[in-house]
Amino acid sequence: MSWRNSEMTRGDLTERLFDLDVAAHETNGTTVPARRVPGIYWSPAGGAERLVLLGHGGTTHKKIDYIVDIAERLAARGIASLAIDGPGHGERADAEWTGAPEEFECAWRDGGGTAAVLADWRAALDFIEAEAGARPTGWWGLSMGTMMGLPVTATDERIRIAVLGLMGGWGPNGPDLERLAPEVSCLVCFLVQWDVEFVHHAASTALYTALGTPRKTLHGNPGAHAAVPQFEVGGSVDYLDRYLR
Amino acid sequence: MSWRNSEMTRGDLTERLFDLDVAAHETNGTTVPARRVPGIYWSPAGGAERLVLLGHGGTTHKKIDYIVDIAERLAARGIASLAIDGPGHGERADAEWTGAPEEFECAWRDGGGTAAVLADWRAALDFIEAEAGARPTGWWGLSMGTMMGLPVTATDERIRIAVLGLMGGWGPNGPDLERLAPEVSCLVCFLVQWDVEFVHHAASTALYTALGTPRKTLHGNPGAHAAVPQFEVGGSVDYLDRYLR
Numbered sequence: 001m002s003w004r005n006s007e008m009t010r011g012d013l014t015e016r017l018f019d020l021d022v023a024a025h026e027t028n029g030t031t032v033p034a035r036r037v038p039g040i041y042w043s044p045a046g047g048a049e050r051l052v053l054l055g056h057g058g059t060t061h062k063k064i065d066y067i068v069d070i071a072e073r074l075a076a077r078g079i080a081s082l083a084i085d086g087p088g089h090g091e092r093a094d095a096e097w098t099g100a101p102e103e104f105e106c107a108w109r110d111g112g113g114t115a116a117v118l119a120d121w122r123a124a125l126d127f128i129e130a131e132a133g134a135r136p137t138g139w140w141g142l143s144m145g146t147m148m149g150l151p152v153t154a155t156d157e158r159i160r161i162a163v164l165g166l167m168g169g170w171g172p173n174g175p176d177l178e179r180l181a182p183e184v185s186c187l188v189c190f191l192v193q194w195d196v197e198f199v200h201h202a203a204s205t206a207l208y209t210a211l212g213t214p215r216k217t218l219h220g221n222p223g224a225h226a227a228v229p230q231f232e233v234g235g236s237v238d239y240l241d242r243y244l245r
Numbered sequence: 246m247s248w249r250n251s252e253m254t255r256g257d258l259t260e261r262l263f264d265l266d267v268a269a270h271e272t273n274g275t276t277v278p279a280r281r282v283p284g285i286y287w288s289p290a291g292g293a294e295r296l297v298l299l300g301h302g303g304t305t306h307k308k309i310d311y312i313v314d315i316a317e318r319l320a321a322r323g324i325a326s327l328a329i330d331g332p333g334h335g336e337r338a339d340a341e342w343t344g345a346p347e348e349f350e351c352a353w354r355d356g357g358g359t360a361a362v363l364a365d366w367r368a369a370l371d372f373i374e375a376e377a378g379a380r381p382t383g384w385w386g387l388s389m390g391t392m393m394g395l396p397v398t399a400t401d402e403r404i405r406i407a408v409l410g411l412m413g414g415w416g417p418n419g420p421d422l423e424r425l426a427p428e429v430s431c432l433v434c435f436l437v438q439w440d441v442e443f444v445h446h447a448a449s450t451a452l453y454t455a456l457g458t459p460r461k462t463l464h465g466n467p468g469a470h471a472a473v474p475q476f477e478v479g480g481s482v483d484y485l486d487r488y489l490r
Contacts, residue, residue: 192463194454194463201450201454202447202450205446205447205450205465208465209439209446214467216466216467217464217465217466217474218437218439218463218464218465218466219462219463219464219465220450220453220462220463220464220465221461221462221463222459222461223459229462
C-alpha cells in the first residue's frame, strides 16, 4: 500500500494517487490472484471529517469526469472521497480492451468480479483509515458503481449511507446483488432511469424492493441510462451531506 | 358563486369558505345534476402571486388536517391555496355515510365521479381567478387527490405543475386515469408508497410510466398508504415552490 509521488491540486482539492497490493484469496471455491489496485484520494483543503467511496460505471475508470465532478461537489461540503479502478477497468484493464461494451462482462469477470470487489474496497478503506483515521463513510456509485457498491455496503458495516441505482438483479453479478440486497441495512437513495435501453425499470425497482433497509428512498426519472438529470446528481450529494453522520 | 360570512385567521393565514353553484351537464351520455360545491381558500397575509389546488384523499374532506398543513406550508412560501369537497365527500356526503372505506366507491360515483370533478374544479379555479386574478397554478393531491388531480391536470391547461401519487390505474375512475395520463404535459412529482396494502407499487409506477410529460420525477418510499414520510411532504412543497412559475 503506497502513495504515488503525484500530488495534484484542483482549486481547494488535493488529489493523490495510491496503489493497493491485494493478496490472493479464495472465495466460494474460486481463487482470485494477487493484484495491484490503483486508487485516488481527494481531500478538501481544510481537511475532512467524513468520507465517501466513489464507484465508477462500466467501461470507465476511477478518474472519469463525472466521478471527479462528484468528488469536487463533496469536497465543497468538506467531505473527502476515494475511488479505485474496478475489476478489469482503468489501469487494470487489458491493454487490448478498447472499452467496447460487449467486452464489459469479460473484463469484470477476468478482474475477479464480486469477490475481488469486496477485497479491493476493504483494502482501500483500510488504507485510508490507517492514513487519515476512521470517519463516517458513505458510498456513491451507479450502474457498475452499484455492482460494486451494493456488495460493499451489504458486507462492510463501516458504510452508513449509500447512493445506488441504474442497476437490477442482472448482469455478471446479478445473483450476488439479489442475494446481498436483503443484507443492506443502512440509508439508501436509489436512482432509476425509466427508459433505459438494456434494462427495464422494473428490474431496477425490483432490486430496490429487495433492499433490506427500511430507510430507503427511490427516485425515478425519464431518460436513458447515462441521462441522470443534473438535479438528481446535485440531490445525491445533498442527500449524502445531509444524512452522513 | 359566493363567499360565506366566515373569515378566519390562522396566524398569518386567512381562511375563507365559499360555495360554487355548478349547473347540470351531460358528459359521455351521463347527466350530472346541478349541485352546490363547498370550498375553502387560504391566502397568506401579504397576498400571493401563485396558487395551488389541494385535492383531499378518499373518505376525508377539504379541511382535513394534512390539507390544512400543506396550505400552511405553502402560505409560508407566499403561495395561496384552495380546496373543495370531492364527489360525495365532506359537506357533500350523504348524511348516513360514516366514512367507511367500503362505501367510498358509492360516494364517489353518486357524487358524479370524474365528470363532476372536471366541472367542479374548473368552476373553483374560474371563481378564484375572477376574485383574485389569474396566477401561475399548481396541483397537490394524493390518492383520491390524484383521482381528481390527474384528470384536472390533463385537461385544464392553467395547471403548470402537479404533485400526484399513491394511485394506479384502478379504482372507480381507473380507466379515466389510464386514458388521461398521456395527456398530462406539465411538470409532475409522483409519490409512491412501496408497501400499500390495497395497491401494489407496480400499479402506481405503471401510472407514472403512462404520464405523457417528459418532465416527471418519481419518489418511492417504504411504508403504508398513509405513511408518506415527512421529508417527502416537505419536499413536495419545496418542489412546488421551486418550479411553479
